[in-house]
Amino acid sequence: MDFSKTPAERPDGTEAEVFEAEPAPPPGAAGPRRLDPRVRSYWWVRGAIYTVVLGAAALMADMGWFVPRLVPGGWPEGVFGAVVVVVVLTLSVVGPLIAYERWRFALREEDLWIRRGILIRSVSVIPYRRLQFVDTEQGPIARIFGLAELVVHTAAPGTSGRVPGLDADEAEALRERLAHLEPSLDEPT
Amino acid sequence: MNPPDPAPLRGEPTRLHPAVLGVWALQGVFSIVVIVVLTGIVPAAGAAMLAVIVATMVLRYLRFRWRLEPDALIIDEGIFIRKRRVIRRERIQTVDLERGISHRVLGVVEVRIEAIGAGGTEGKLAAVDPATAETLRRILLGRERRPDAPRTDEATEDPRRADEAEPEPSPVAPAPQVEERVRTVVPPERLVVAGMTGGRVGVAAALVGFLFQTMPEDWWVEGLGFLAQTTPDPTSVVGIRILVVLAVFALLGGFFLSVVATVFTHWDFTLSETDETLGVRRGLFTEHRDTVPYRRIQAVQVEENLVRRLLGLGAVRVVVAGRAGGGGNEGTDLLLPIGKRNELYQIARDVVGLEGEGRPDLEQMPWRARSRRYVRALVAAGVVAALVGFVVVGRFDAWWWPEIAVVFGSVLLPGLALAEGAYRGLGWADLDDHLVVSEGVLNRRTTFVRTDRLQVLETSQNPFQRLGGLATLHLRVARPLMGSSPRALDLGADGAQRWREAVAGRVGRPVSRAPGDEASATPAHGVDEGLWLPGV
Structure with missing residues (x-):
């Protein structure tokens, strides 16, 4: 297929990485990450x-x-x-x-990238500038394991993306980081 | 017309127009009739109910206050539980004026304000005098002026100069008086065509016509004759015929009624535009005047069902976030109920600011997408044939193979035709600032999306797509909960992934040229607008 704009060109000139390929890099490295094994x-x-x-x-x-x-x-x-x-x-x-094998997520330069799905496999790309609000959720069972879920919302209806099975502290940190990435805040009030 | 009542627009809490009592009374005519009947039987109960209803109405009227603040519309209401509703201007998607019969009698209009993030109509002013309503609408939908926007340095005065030939904006109406240009008026005979070819009705009519074709010439006349004399007995052949005739007449009656309904609801359908908004006026008994700013439009869709496509006709819809009616609701989001193909695509292009004319040239999906549809038709025919074999025949006997083969073939052939049509209905185009996707055979929908309206991009693959190396790219925009996002179905998996990445890089970029955006003067502004930012 012939795409006029491939490979992806980012405004800063870097080429967008496409994180489809296995295997995942070790935790901590940039690129797609697995969920916490406790999930x-x-x-x-x-x-x-x-x-x-x-x-x-x-x-x-x-x-x-x-x-x-x-x-x-x-x-x-x-x-x-x-x-x-x-x-x-x-x-x-x-x-x-x-599900654990399939799940990957990455905080890329301009967007949150989430791959998931067992039967219906999907990859979501949620640009940071589209984030409306970012939540963390923790149910009673998840609390026992010290896990929390990151939930992001955009103006599109429903939940735009969720990353379950994050270490609770890390989920908080991610939430804060994403919340402060929001560039729409320089909108006039 | 009276001069606009300035009080609520100046920010003073104001009641609705007193005529609202009449409107509510007329709308409640049914319950009042019940009460009158009841009064005839049990006078005391009837009187008590009437008193309660009148008292409620009066209280509702007395407690209702609305006013316009610089950045929000504020409504206070509630008889027992007081509610305050603050509708911030940047959340407002559309403002609709509606005049039912009761409103017309009393010379008022109803104002409905649809906002993003609301389940239904967010604000409703049941009766406002027309001039005030008009001014209110203009203010609420006016473009937010940013003092810090780059163009204001020198351009603040200039763009207005052009309008100065028009009367000075009155002090109570800060929004400029803008000229409304009529774009299209749909004549009644076209509405009849619209009703006759619309969705299910058209299909039903085609089926009825087909039935009549296949039946013997005058069998239904015979049936009617029997109908006059006997009550139908569903066990006899004649009885079945009578029932079928009744069903056909019910269908025809339904068809006729739905044509009439289409003509009435879309009567005098007028699409007009200003520099910043699109307006639709329609309706014979209840007149609607819907206004939607260009910058609130998330996507535009040209709909051509099978019947209309053959006639070179179709309809145009807009997707607006926070519209109570949602995608499927007849009328509410229609930009044009019926029109010729060129006209439809011209409107769609103009609304999203895409140059050129006609349907854009779309890329086809890979061959595997066609195979997938053919396989599906084969499987469907096989399943039907197997069902006929088991259920109707009851056993697999060599004796029955020819019959089953006939069933298989007669399902397969139309199935393959549909499969081919479905494949040809698929298409995509990447026009830099605009994406166009198309899908559907019975109802082909060509959707135009501006990249600056995209919220989330998602590729997905179900097991069958995975077998064929196909994937779907979902273009998620802010839209009502009901309805679906535009999508490019069955792209090649690699292509879907690359397209997703390519578009993701453009999501934040302002579209260079689009109506209502005043060129590049408002870079970030046009981009994130339409979003509700809680806490900002």
């Missing part, structure tokens, strides 16, 4: 909770505990519930591993 444990714990809740619901429906049996009579008791438990358990064990 896997965090996701596993979350997955365990899903498994318990969904598994309990499926077993209830299957065995007819507390509710009428919802599974067609042709299935022996317990099979459907067991299948659900196994599938959910597998997903919540394997999912975090794949």
Whole structure:
């Protein structure tokens, strides 16, 4: 394909790096970074909770505990519930591993770059000058692991980007850094 | 017309026009009728309800105050819970004036203010006298003047000079009186065409026509004759025919009504422009006057559905952030309900400030995008044939293979035609300051986006795209929650990535030439505008 403007030309004349290629450089180096490895444990714990809740619901429906049996009579008791438990358990064990492998983020010169997605893979580029506000979020489970999530918003509806699984202190630092990068502040009031 | 009432515009808290009581009463006619009926049955209850309604209306009127501050519109209201609403000027996206029948009778207009970051209409002034409404609109949508902008050093006086032939702006109307140029008026017969070819209606009509073609000549006349004599019995053949005839007539009735509705809501559709705004006036019974500043327009879309495309017709829409109606709402964001192809693209180009004429030449997507669509058609035909095999026939028997093959073929052929159309509907163009993307076969949408309106760029790949080495580039702009962002579907994966990077470098750059931007005089200004900056 023929693009009139390739490779990307930045106003400062440097060539924009395209961080698609594996492998990721070591942490601390410039370029795309992985999430904090603890995020896997965090996701596993979350997955365990899903498994318990969904598994309990499926077993209830299957065995007819507390509710009428919802599974067609042709299935022996317990099979459907067991299948659900196994599938959910597998997903919540394997999912975090794949997601961790896929996730990368980078604070580039002019934008925040985020790669993610297991089935639908995506790369978001969020120019700093478009940032409206930057949040950090920390749920109860994440707090146990000392993790926090960075959430950035632009004028586009919904959340424009999120980076889960950051060390809580680092998330704070990133938030502050991004908040002060915002060039729209020299707009007149 | 009375001279504009200056009090609220000078910042004094003011009530709505007293005629609002009449407007509310007329709008509440239904409940009043109920009460009158109720009074006939239980007089005391009816009287009590009427008293409550009138008291509420009067209280609402008495408690409502609005005023205009230099940088915000302030509305105080609420009977039990007092609310103050501060709508800052830079958040305001559009200001619409609406005159329903009750407003016309009483000689007032309703003002609706749409702001970014709001779920629905942010500010509503139920009744204002027309002159005040007009002035208010002009002030609210006026360009913010920056004393520190470079051009003001010498140019402050000069651009105004040109306007001096016009009457001096009155002291209560700081925004300059600008000339409104009428761009297009849509005549009624074109609106009929619009109604007949619009979206689902057009498709339904085509289907009905097709049904009539395939049926024996006078079977429905026969059905009608039976209808006069018997109640339809759905178990008999005649009964089924009668039901089908009824359904067809219901469809035709719906078609007719929707054509009438299109003509009424878009009656006297007039698109006009000033140097800074676009205005739409429309409506027979309820008159709408919508105004949107150029700098609030996020994207422009030319819509050509299959029927209209064959006739060389289409419609133009704008995407504006914070519009309550959202993308799909008929009318609210239409710039032109129907027009000839050249006209549509000319409007779209002018609105985003793109030179040239006609539909831009678009690049095609790679061949793999076409293969993907053909494969999809094949799979769909296969699934339908398999379903027919299992459900209708009940078994896979050699005896039935020819029939299943016929089903497969008759789904596959139109499917392949649609696939080819869908592929040809895809396209993209990078015109430096503008990006153009197109997609759709039943309804082809060509979207024009200015790079300085882009918020986030995103490439994505679903598993099927990954198989074909394809990717989608999403061009996220500030838009209403409902509706979707412009996107370039099924670019080559490498190309999508490179295009994303190339455009990302241009996101912050001001567009050199665009309406409402007064050339390069306002560099950073035109760029980040339209954004709500909390805490600034």
